[in-house]
Amino acid sequence: MRVLVVEDEPRLADNIATALRDGPGYAVDLTADGQEALFLCGTREYDLVLLDLMIPTLSGQDVVRRLRSANNGTPVLVLTALSNKQTTIELLNLGADDYMTKPFDLGELIARVRALIRRGKGVSQSILEFGVIRLNLAEQTVTSRGDNVDLSPTEYRILEYLIHRPRVIVSKRELLEHLYDFTWEHHSNVIEAHVSNLRRKLRLTTDAEVLETYRGRGYRLAADGAV
Amino acid sequence: MKPQSIVRRTMLLVLSTELLCALVFSGSALWHEWHTRMHAFDVTLSGRSDSILGAAQDAEDAADSIRIDPAEIKIPSSDVYAVYNSGGQLIGSSHNAASALISRTREGFSDKHLDGHAYRVFQRSAMKIIDRDDNDGAGVKRPITIVYAAPTAHIWHEIREAAGFYALTGLLLMAATASLLMMLLRRVLHPIEELATRAASVSKEALHFEAPASALQVKELAPLAQVLSNTVSRLRRAFENEQRFVGDAAHELKTAVAVVRSTIQVLAMRSRSTKEYTSGLDRLLEDNQRVEDLVSRMLTLACMEQQSDPETVATDLGDAVSKAVHNLASFAEARMVAILSETETNVRVCLSMEKAEVLISNLIVNAIQHSTAGAQVKVTVEQRAGKALLQVRDTGAGIAEEALPHIFERFYREDSSRSRETGGAGLGLAICKSIVQSVGGTIRMESTPGVQTVAHISFSLT
Numbered sequence: 178m179r180v181l182v183v184e185d186e187p188r189l190a191d192n193i194a195t196a197l198r199d200g201p202g203y204a205v206d207l208t209a210d211g212q213e214a215l216f217l218c219g220t221r222e223y224d225l226v227l228l229d230l231m232i233p234t235l236s237g238q239d240v241v242r243r244l245r246s247a248n249n250g251t252p253v254l255v256l257t258a259l260s261n262k263q264t265t266i267e268l269l270n271l272g273a274d275d276y277m278t279k280p281f282d283l284g285e286l287i288a289r290v291r292a293l294i295r296r297g298k299g300v301s302q303s304i305l306e307f308g309v310i311r312l313n314l315a316e317q318t319v320t321s322r323g324d325n326v327d328l329s330p331t332e333y334r335i336l337e338y339l340i341h342r343p344r345v346i347v348s349k350r351e352l353l354e355h356l357y358d359f360t361w362e363h364h365s366n367v368i369e370a371h372v373s374n375l376r377r378k379l380r381l382t383t384d385a386e387v388l389e390t391y392r393g394r395g396y397r398l399a400a401d402g403a404v
Numbered sequence: 405m406k407p408q409s410i411v412r413r414t415m416l417l418v419l420s421t422e423l424l425c426a427l428v429f430s431g432s433a434l435w436h437e438w439h440t441r442m443h444a445f446d447v448t449l450s451g452r453s454d455s456i457l458g459a460a461q462d463a464e465d466a467a468d469s470i471r472i473d474p475a476e477i478k479i480p481s482s483d484v485y486a487v488y489n490s491g492g493q494l495i496g497s498s499h500n501a502a503s504a505l506i507s508r509t510r511e512g513f514s515d516k517h518l519d520g521h522a523y524r525v526f527q528r529s530a531m532k533i534i535d536r537d538d539n540d541g542a543g544v545k546r547p548i549t550i551v552y553a554a555p556t557a558h559i560w561h562e563i564r565e566a567a568g569f570y571a572l573t574g575l576l577l578m579a580a581t582a583s584l585l586m587m588l589l590r591r592v593l594h595p596i597e598e599l600a601t602r603a604a605s606v607s608k609e610a611l612h613f614e615a616p617a618s619a620l621q622v623k624e625l626a627p628l629a630q631v632l633s634n635t636v637s638r639l640r641r642a643f644e645n646e647q648r649f650v651g652d653a654a655h656e657l658k659t660a661v662a663v664v665r666s667t668i669q670v671l672a673m674r675s676r677s678t679k680e681y682t683s684g685l686d687r688l689l690e691d692n693q694r695v696e697d698l699v700s701r702m703l704t705l706a707c708m709e710q711q712s713d714p715e716t717v718a719t720d721l722g723d724a725v726s727k728a729v730h731n732l733a734s735f736a737e738a739r740m741v742a743i744l745s746e747t748e749t750n751v752r753v754c755l756s757m758e759k760a761e762v763l764i765s766n767l768i769v770n771a772i773q774h775s776t777a778g779a780q781v782k783v784t785v786e787q788r789a790g791k792a793l794l795q796v797r798d799t800g801a802g803i804a805e806e807a808l809p810h811i812f813e814r815f816y817r818e819d820s821s822r823s824r825e826t827g828g829a830g831l832g833l834a835i836c837k838s839i840v841q842s843v844g845g846t847i848r849m850e851s852t853p854g855v856q857t858v859a860h861i862s863f864s865l866t
Contacts (some may be wrong), residue, residue: 186659188691192666199673231655258655279655280662283669 178203178294178338179355181217183240184229184256185209193227196283201291201317202330204358211235215243221354223251224294227286228273230257230264238271245272252297254289256281291315298341305340307398309383312340321382331356332375335368339388339398348395372396411589418585419578426574430567437566441559442524446513449526453552456485460496460532460548470532470546472496480554488549495548505553516553522560525553595619599629611640652815653702656830660695667691701831704762705814708838717756718866721785721792722747724760729783731761732768740777743768747785751792753863755843763839766832767796767859774800774857787865794861802853811849812837836861 180203184190187209194205206221208214212234218226226244230237241253255268255276268276274293277286291314295303303314311320317333319326328336338355339347353361353368376388389399459476472487472495479485479498486497486506497506504518509527516523529549536543595618606613613636615629671684725745736743753760764783771781775798782797803811810816814834833849840847840861851857 186663188663188687189659189666192663192670195670196666196673199670229659231652258658259651279658280665283666283673 178224178334179206179222179358180204180225180227180290181206181208181214181221181223182227183208183211183214183232183237184227185232186229192283193286196287197290200287201314202334203290204354204356204361206358209233211237211240214240218244218249218251219247222351224297224355225290226251226253227290228253228255230255230259230268238268241268241271241273250297252293254286254293288315295341300341307340307343308385308387310336310340310379310387312337321379324382326378326382328375328378329371331371332378335371335375336379339396343398346391346395346397352396410593411586414589415582415585419582422578422581423574426570426577430570430574433570434563434567438559438563441562442556445524445554445556445559446526449513449524449552449554450528452479452483452554453485453526453528453550455479456487456550456552457530457532457548460487461534470495470534470548474498483552483554485550485552488551490547490549501553506551508549508551515556522556523553524556525551527551592622595622595625599625599632603632606636608643611636611643613637649814656698656815657695657702660691660698664688664691664695698831701835705831705835705838708759708762708835708842717754718752719755719757719760720749721751721753721760721794721863722749724757724764725783725785725794727757728761728764728768732765732772735769736772736781739772739775741772741775742780743772743783744780745783745785747783748787751785751787752866753792753843753845754866755839755863759839759842763836763861764794764796766836767861770832771796771798771800771857771859774798774802776800790865792863792865794859794863796859797856799856802855802857803849803851804853805851808849808851812847 178201180197182190182193182197182205184193184207190207190209194207197203197205203224206217206223208217209232211232214226214228214232215235217223218240226240228237228240232240235243237255237257241255244251244253252274253272255273256279257264257268257276258279260278265276274297275289277289291303295314305312305314309322310326313319314337319328319333319336334356335352338352349365349368352372353364356368357364372388372390376386376390379387387399389397391397455477456472456479459472459474460470461473461476470487470489474496477485481500484498484501484505486501487495488508489495492508494506502518505516505523505525509525511527511529514525514527516525527549529547531545532548533543533545538544595616598616599619602616602619603613613633615626615633619625619629667684667688671681671688676684725747729743729745732743755763768781768783775781779799782795784793784795784797786793812833813830815830816834836859837847840863843863845861845863847859847861849857849859
């Protein structure tokens with residue numbers, strides 16, 4: 178999953194990014210500027226935008242408004258210092274999905290981010306199933322027929338992304354973009370190795386080819402694999 | 405104090421003026437009337453006395469005396485008369501003549517009162533010619549005195565009637581004026597009432613005032629409406645400013661606290677090595693320092709905005725500069741920026757030493773923060789044209805033109821990331837501005853990006 182953090186206080190942005198990378202293992206992009214945030218949302222696909230309201234060049238409200246009017250449905254979680262009802266109502270009406278007032282609890286922030294991403298993908302529970310594979314988003318664990326599947330963090334994140342979009346071919350680039358931050362191009366070569374490892378581990382536990390590769394098109398969780 | 409009604413006062417004024425005019429007018433009219441009638445009456449009296457003269461006849465006696473034949477006289481029954489001969493002997497009078505009326509007094513007209521009635525009395529001497537056949541047709545002249553009196557009651561009655569007429573006309577006129585005035589005043593005052601109603605609807609929640617068109621159309625009222633409108637919009641701006649400040653302050657404080665909290669939570673996310681914990685604690689201390697700085701700056705700002713120094717305070721600007729430069733020496737050294745000061749002596753301004761130091765320090769720190777290593781910050785104090793001038797000059801990157809009008813706003817940061825690095829909260833220049841303004845001075849920033857930036861502060865000398 179890839180998250181854009183828009184926060185002009187560098188230390189706070191840094192801490193949030195660390196928490197999101199270390200915790201759920203998301204790719205995190207950072208910006209301190211409203212205009213740039215809008216530009217990034219237009220050029221990359223994020224699974225969530227964490228947005229501070231008081232940022233330079235373009236206020237958080239304006240960012241939400243423009244995102245929504247450009248038909249960008251990326252979930253937006255607003256971080257605000259203002260806790261009055263009026264602002265909150267205005268924000269939600271503008272199209273923000275949730276908000277948290279500063280100072281906030283990082284644990285709660287991560288939980289909300291997870292929930293919003295899940296809901297953004299049309300999934301309402303935190304345990305996702307695909308055939309015999311069960312993926313627990315909160316615990317970040319994967320089981321197959323009840324047996325634990327030991328995955329590396331990157332392998333887990335690949336599976337997590339694919340399981341959110343079952344039976345859909347996900348391009349290598351899309352996968353890269355959602356897994357890594359601004360540096361995704363450097364990871365272009367290693368992703369194949371990670372996918373191959375994941376495929377092997379899944380084959381071992383499910384006795385089926387769950388993860389298919391479509392040369393030049395991408396990867397998908399195969400329908401056939403859903404036993 | 406009880407409010408006075410314009411309507412009542414105007415009515416009172418106009419009506420009393422009108423009453424006075426009516427009184428003066430009726431008075432003079434009545435006086436004129438009385439005079440004319442009296443004059444006419446006098447003429448009548450003299451005419452009637454002529455007929456009395458005509459009625460005097462030769463008595464045909466040896467003394468050639470004369471007599472009056474009442475049958476020949478046609479006068480109103482209320483009139484009385486008497487005729488005296490030259491010897492003062494009453495030779496004839498009306499039958500109802502009271503002696504008080506017909507006694508001889510002096511020639512001409514006079515007024516007399518009898519039994520509560522006023523009389524006009526006319527006394528005249530005349531020559532009655534008798535025996536025209538004698539003295540070759542010239543006759544015999546016999547001097548007589550005629551006293552004629554007539555009651556004047558009817559004249560007074562007529563004058564009273566005239567007075568009554570005037571009074572009635574006056575009253576009607578006043579009633580008409582009053583109602584017309586009432587209508588007129590209502591119309592005139594309507595815009596004021598509308599203005600008041602509109603003004604009354606201004607509240608803290610709805611700080612908006614649009615002058616009603618009716619008030620703006622009245623030449624005398626338009627300035628008031630305009631002033632009201634301007635005042636309310638100034639108030640609204642000030643209020644919005646305050647609200648923005650509160651919002652900004654909340655944002656800054658909560659963000660600073662959020663940083664501390666998130667740093668702790670990141671540190672606690674998993675177990676770490678002693679080294680990691682140590683560096684984490686250092687970060688935490690740094691974050692906490694930021695909170696402390698922010699709080700102290702906000703308090704400074706609040707103090708500066710509230711306090712005003714007594715007028716007797718006088719501080720030598722040069723001394724304040726020396727102190728500030730001394731205190732900032734290590735800070736400047738750490739950033740490898742030199743501070744030069746050029747100060748005239750005895751430039752004294754009405755500012756406490758504490759405030760002067762805060763002002764100068766803030767300006768120098770600001771200049772140092774925007775200077776690169778090896779640069780110079782120059783502080784000058786001089787006296788020119790009766791003003792104390794303080795200038796702080798740096799050769800840093802400068803301030804963009806569009807940012808210049810905002811740099812004295814609270815929490816304004818020209819470029820957030822750069823200022824975050826320099827550690828400013830966007831309050832330093834706001835503090836400077838409130839200090840300078842508290843003593844009626846002026847502060848402005850002049851910048852040629854890439855060349856130099858100069859803060860100009862001007863004070864009145866003490």
